[in-house]
Amino acid sequence: MIRSATAAQGAGVAPGAAVLTPDNRDQVLDLLTGALRTGVDVKVREDIYDAPRVTPEELRDLIVDDLPEGSVDAAAVVDEVRRRILPYCKNEASPRFAGFADTGADVAALAGAVLAVFAQQNLINQSFDSPSATFVDVAVLRWLRDLVGYANPPVGKVADVWDVGGVVTQGGTGSNAVAMMLAREHAGPGTMRDGVRDPGRFKLVVPAGIGHYSVKGALAWIGCGESLLEVPVSGYRYDLEALRRALRAHRGEVMGVVAYAGDSRTQTVDDLAAVHDVVRGQDPGIWLHADACWGLLCAFTDRLRHKIDGIELYDSITVDAHKVMEVPYTLSALLVRDPGVLRTITTYSDLIMRETFAFGQVTPFTGSRAWESLKLWAMMRARGRAGLAAMAEHRLDTVAAFSALVDTHPRLARLHDPDLTAVVFAYLPSGHDPARPDVERLNRVNRAIHDQVLREGRWHLHQFSLADGGRVAPGAEVWPLRFLGGNARTTADHLAELVGEVARLGRLHDTP
Ligand SMILES: Cc1ncc(COP(=O)(O)O)c(C=O)c1O
Structure with missing residues (x-):
């Protein structure tokens, strides 16, 4: 018998005992x-x-x-x-983790995640690598397409991966990067083959101050360089006139426009139909991408659905299940209006089987791929449309309850009217006057609150910089706090306790 050196020393585990066997x-x-x-x-x-x-x-x-x-x-x-x-480790499923809500606590999704680990499928190929798992990807992508309003061919007409109209990725960043590749190839057909020769024609329009870093990163990764055009916003949505002017000024140079169905700060949903009309009116060839990492929630309930009207007209849409569906990390998808367009960014390899349903042909940056879709399939299968609606509506109720507590507190102020689950708010120092704000003091106290919240670890709130829309320090860069109402365990008592805690810390740190 061959024994390893460690085993010979009597401290080794026999290889047979280290793996699962009957x-x-x-x-x-x-x-x-x-x-x-x-x-x-x-x-x-x-x-x-x-x-x-x-x-x-x-x-x-x-x-x-x-x-x-x-x-x-x-x-x-x-x-x-x-x-x-x-x-x-942080427990984001704690009802006191209130800055994000990536709880990963959906029961069916947890079961799906565990089973997927055991099944050990590889979504790169279908026939021998993931015979049935591939079709779970297909099913989930079709459910998501249906929710956002993209048309699906009848199941019997899905003849290969090119008929599916989407890819599962590991996050919103990955989905956005694939969208940027599509935009680039659309603006410069053949760039996949020839490389970027003229980065000046691959400009990307984003809303100023609220864009997510993932598209900026994607432009760098795919060789387009620093080609962002930031267009002014009003109320955290595109200023449509400014958008029109920017497109006119850069005619022939813009490859794509990104609109947020829920940006990463206030989760404001842009007027997607109006942005679409402005862009198409200026140049029908521009790629329109909707980042609906957060805004997918709108597709679940009639109380929100109208907010994403027009999203189905966009060329591509990013959705992020690990953000809004309590699915364990990671699971995002990039959906495309015209399924065939994914052919433009495929790369040939004889290592990936050229078989009809091999997703490896459609997923840039990715070779072997874990079976992430099973947890989302399980979650959506378990909840059904009614369950998704109930989940979204419960969150809206939580947000309304938290907003009411902020609004009735003399020292707290909301910075926006929430579209989705984010409530961005600030502690107002004593004597604060929005007409003559002491911005330095306002930011100092809110940053001190946030630091202490994170240091103590009993609660979690998020914080970032934001141009104030006019409620606490008009036009100034402020550092407010963010609550996210996406945790099913958060009760009215938690909300009241959290507001009390922020007010206590505010008083503690409010020094002139
Ligand atoms: C609007 C938006 N897009 C994209 C992303 C990136 O998503 P991920 O962290 O899943 O890569 C985020 C993350 O916060 C986001 O808020």
């Missing part, structure tokens, strides 16, 4: 049940953290070490993860 089935099941119990207990915890907050350097020194010489069994490893690493 012989160790019951022990492995016990181990995994224990790991699952730990995972479930993490998620149902009220607290965000299970240990006092420590610095990154302390965590570095706690976790980063040399590969040990000796072996331990998997149960010891699970125990070590439980003790040494998990207590410091």
